[in-house]
Amino acid sequence: MRERFRIHAVALALSAATILALAPATPAHAHHLAGPCDFHQLDGETIQHLSKRHIRCAVDRFGAVPGGADRAICIARRESGLIPAAASLTGRYLGLFQHMAKAWPDRYATWTKRAWELPTSALSGRTNATVTIRMVHAAGGWSAAGWPVGDC
Numbered sequence: 375m376r377e378r379f380r381i382h383a384v385a386l387a388l389s390a391a392t393i394l395a396l397a398p399a400t401p402a403h404a405h406h407l408a409g410p411c412d413f414h415q416l417d418g419e420t421i422q423h424l425s426k427r428h429i430r431c432a433v434d435r436f437g438a439v440p441g442g443a444d445r446a447i448c449i450a451r452r453e454s455g456l457i458p459a460a461a462s463l464t465g466r467y468l469g470l471f472q473h474m475a476k477a478w479p480d481r482y483a484t485w486t487k488r489a490w491e492l493p494t495s496a497l498s499g500r501t502n503a504t505v506t507i508r509m510v511h512a513a514g515g516w517s518a519a520g521w522p523v524g525d526c
Contacts, residue, residue, distance in 0.1 A: 409486075409487070409489070409490025409491055409492055409504075410431065410432065410435050410436075410490060410504055411427075411428050411431035411432055411435065411500050411503070411504065412500075413427065413431075421456070421457060421458065421499075422455070422456035422457070424499065425450065425456040425457070425458060425470055425499045425503070426447050426456065428470075428499050428500045428503040428504075429443055429446045429447050429450060429470070429503045429507070430443040430447075431503075432446075432503040432504050432506070432507035432508075433446055433507055436504070436507050436508050436511055437511045438511070439507060439510045439511050439515075439516070440510075440515045440516060440523075441516075441523070441526065445516070445523070445526050446503075446506075446507065446510075448525075448526035449471065449516065449521055449523070449526050450470045450471055450503075450506075452524065452525075452526060453467075453470065453471050453472040453521075454469065454470050454471070454472055456470065457470075458470050458497055458498060458499030458502060459497045460472070461497075468496035468497055468502075469495075469496040469497050469498075469499070469502035470499050470502040470503055470506070471502055471503075471506040471521065473496050473502065473505070473506070475496065478496040479494075481505050481509065482494055482496075482501070482505060485504070485505040485508040485509055486501065486504060486505060490504075492504060506519075506521075
């Protein structure tokens with residue numbers, strides 16, 4: 375059974391501080407990245423809102439998933455609080471949708487394309503959303519892909 379996700383208050387504070395510190399370094403007019411959902415954090419936009427935009431974009435781009443973008447956002451909120459840099463206490467699960475760290479390299483290789491130039495890290499919200507939505511779509515549902523729907 376999967377370990378329950380919990381964010382250390384310190385880790386959350388550090389992640390938030392890091393994001394806030396880096397936010398001014400990435401202006402809204404920065405160059406676009408290759409591949410799907412290639413947009414940056416807008417001035418004044420929270421990381422949670424950016425995560426929602428990445429999830430909605432992935433659902434729009436890669437096909438329907440049960441419950442649509444709203445369910446995907448609900449599951450990501452439950453898994454990570456919509457914080458891309460979230461990790462379980464043991465580091466066993468990573469990112470928006472809390473992928474198993476040891477499974478991530480294979481999932482990345484299977485569900486992304488080299489030409490997209492997506493970051494390889496599970497802690498990239500854009501990459502994590504893309505991989506997850508493609509997995510769920512191909513599996514035919516959240517539970518089939520390994521995420522219980524629960525209260526979402």
